[in-house]
Amino acid sequence: MQELFVNMGEMAALKSSGVLTTVGLGSCIGLTIYDPVAQVGGMAHIFLARNPNSEKAPELPGKYADTGVKALIDLVESLGARQRRLEAKLAGGANIFNNLSANGLSIGQQNIIAVREQLEKYQIPIVGEQVAGNKGRKMRLSIETGIVIVTSVGQQPVEI
Amino acid sequence: MEMNYQQLDFLKELANIGTGHATTALSTMLDNKRLVIDVPEILLISFDQISTHIGALDQIVAGIYIGVSGDIQGHMAFILDFESAKTLVRSLTDNKVDISDELGQSALQEVGNIMVTSYLNALATMTDLFLAPSVPAVAIDMAGAVWDSILAGAAVADIITLIKTMFTADEIEISGSILFLPSEQDFGRLAQSLGMEAY
Incomplete structure (x- = not known):
């Protein structure tokens, strides 16, 4: 079985079978979008809410929520998914170090808000999430079933 | 971003002295156990390569994070693998406290604080x-995470500037690293404060 690892700022998509995995989500967001009819799924490991240089497209579009959500939609559509059938799941956005925040909101919280906004913009419903808190997470998407398993240190895996 | 050998040497020396002060502080807390410092690494890593640099992403580590403000903005962290962190907490508390206790984590936080502050003090003195x-x-x-x-x-952003120094304490099997991430523009100021051009 094919398992693709999605590193920080990256994204990947698969069709029919295989697993997409991202390990070590702290304040970052693991975002999956899945089309159950086409059996196509994609995953992004989103680092921050906004591309700091709006004049220039980032080297890794998946790095920021404001460029990554659209880029991930394009990627799964290139494998046969349809935007209107897509369902999203989110993991991450934790506050690992309680002294890291900006404007009163933790970076994790800002990331959660930004990803939700983008999903709303493209009318993709969020059907499951494991976000916030103060624990790092690992996220795995099964392309065959669309099931996402989220694991944290010292805790039972959770299915979303 | 390009730097010449002399500039790299200066930054390495800065990291070396900073880490020297930090490990001296740690050694004092550990009844003067000997700590060995590796040669500091000045790393300019492209963002998409950083994951390969971290090692096993799901390995458990202890991290102490401290932000730096003032004349330059930056970020410092003291990271050690879980076994080292456990050993460190036990050594510091005469085997009385475990890392899973709240007290153990405060001990770790305090050690990180003392080490990073020693590093910064050395840096501040040298750079004014x-x-x-x-x-x-x-x-x-x-x-x-x-x-x-x-x-x-x-x-x-696309390039990460990272000053990393690893150290080991052979008598009690502790190894860890001290990281300093100056913001990109302050990397230049740091170099200038040592009387050289950074770019």
Whole structure:
């Protein structure tokens, strides 16, 4: 079985079978979008809410929520998914170090808000999430079933 | 971004002295056990390569994070693998406290604080810059989650400037690293404060 690892700022998509995995989500967001009819799924490991240089497209579009959500939609559509059938799941956005925040909101919280906004913009419903808190997470998407398993240190895996 | 050998040497020397002060502080807390410092690494890593640099992303590590403000903005962290962190807490408390206890984590936080403050004091003295550390925070979690939170806190762009020094204490099997991430523009100021051009 094919398992693709999605590193920080990256994204990947698969069709029919295989697993997409991202390990070590702290304040970052693991975002999956899945089309159950086409059996196509994609995953992004989103680092921050906004591309700091709006004049220039980032080297890794998946790095920021404001460029990554659209880029991930394009990627799964290139494998046969349809935007209107897509369902999203989110993991991450934790506050690992309680002294890291900006404007009163933790970076994790800002990331959660930004990803939700983008999903709303493209009318993709969020059907499951494991976000916030103060624990790092690992996220795995099964392309065959669309099931996402989220694991944290010292805790039972959770299915979303 | 390009630097010549002389500039790299200066920055390495800075990291070496900073880490020297930090490990001296740690050694004092550990009844003068001998700590060995590796040659500091000045790393300019492209963002998409950082994951390969972290090692096993799901390995559990202890991380103490401290922000730096004042004349330059930056981020410092003291990271050690879980076994080292456990050994360190036990050694510091005469085997009385475990890392899973709240007290154990405060001990770790305090050690990180003392080490980072010693490093910064050495840096401030050499560069004549005012450097103020933030309150420390400790996390015991997957390496990937600890790193991604620190890097997101630093809002790193396409290139990550990282000054990393590893050290080991052979008598009690502790190894860890001290990381300093100056913001990109302050990397230049740091170099200038040593009387050289950074770019």
